[in-house]
Amino acid sequence: MNIRLRHDTIVRILRRNGTSTIDALAQSVGASRRTVLRDICALRDQGFVIHSETGRGGGVQLDPQSMQTTARLSVAEVFALLISVAAMRAAQNLPFSDLADAGLAKIERSLPPDKVRDLRRFLDCLHIGQLSPQQDLSDLGPITPALLPAFETAFLQQLHLRFLYRDAKGAETLREVEPQAMLILSPLWYWVGWDPARDDFRHFRMDRISDPKAIEGTQFRRRHVPFADDVCPYNNLTR
Amino acid sequence: MNIRLRHDTIVRILRRNGTSTIDALAQSVGASRRTVLRDICALRDQGFVIHSETGRGGGVQLDPQSMQTTARLSVAEVFALLISVAAMRAAQNLPFSDLADAGLAKIERSLPPDKVRDLRRFLDCLHIGQLSPQQDLSDLGPITPALLPAFETAFLQQLHLRFLYRDAKGAETLREVEPQAMLILSPLWYWVGWDPARDDFRHFRMDRISDPKAIEGTQFRRRHVPFADDVCPYNNLTR
């Protein structure tokens, strides 16, 4: 049996049985006592917390507190999780977000450094505020999932975004703006862009945007986006 | 150099440089061409998507789309993430929650089976609905993070929960109920318990609960909890 597979098997057995003696493990796994002891040692090196007790009724035991999961997530999935937690903050009451944050922080630490740089930069542009109760939400539509990667790409590469925008009256116009920030006023999500044609910032409700495209060769500089006082940068929320 | 370490190093180099030839990798890693080829093969077996091109200017390249992260999360952290996403659903507009779901599904798959059973059972009791706009939120308080594990433990072991409850007028009473369900009407969170003293279900706002304790030796049976029509079980939302 493969050494890696054997390690996994041992962990699985310990998880299932709770506790087990070295000899029992050796038998289940088809290896010698010595080898299993070496495996336990290796697993401890890998970060597993394994308690052991000598004497009758003793054995080794995986610390249930330290039970961990290793999941492979794509960068896009991490982004999505992060934004979910961000939105969750936006939705006011945040009972367990500290734990969620800790989980996300770990995930973030395991990302490749350049992706973390991108992530940080993206989160810098993310802002969260409270929607005023008077806001009319009657025509609230669904947000296309493809909008996030489109914005992310254009924002990170600092390229103009061209998209179709449907205004409150239903009229559609083709817009081309510098993507400068993103604003969540749950349940509304906005892109904040600098519109060169109008020489000013514009907010675009994401549920009214369609067909976004980054335009090659249209480098722009980042600008300071003015926000109302009650709008908080995401990075301020996370300290 | 250790084989495992070498694999990691190769991945790191590919992530940093984007693309590299086998010979260059072999040199950086201090191994032979043949070995690096074998490593690439092993990495592919492990799920890494590695493109390769022959000829001048060719080389191997990690698929940036498939770039993955491995993070070790504790079970509690996974719970917290899950609940965050659940709450996010409760907060209506869910642009990217599919991706977040996919990430969570992966995490869930990597949990030990008994924990998944617990998780499923817990999620079965989780319900999500819309708060009526007339609700008075003026006295909305913070929710103690310790409430989640307390409820979770008592719910899973089917033990009575005893806690202090502060009613709308501020009067505190000691309650002991069977924890039967959990309800999110964002931003309000509720425990739904069967109160044996009153022989009926009661809702308890989590921001009014303190000092929860599971009572040993008070096994109860699960009951069907009646909910309003617009309240949806979490598991219905996730299909």
Added chain:
DNA sequence: GTTTTTGGTGACAAATTTTGGCACCAAACT
């Protein structure tokens, strides 16, 4: 207090895996 059970360590030869070198193939570019 002696015996038994159980985790843990060191040493060394045997078994197994990994590695490097080599020959050689296929695709793509010059």
Added chain:
DNA sequence: AGTTTGGTGCCAAAATTTGTCACCAAAAAC
């Protein structure tokens, strides 16, 4: 046609892993 670059099969050398054995320490049983 020649060069660059990924990819495979083969085999002996190198390195690692494994099993055996002797032995230690702690805890429980007798």
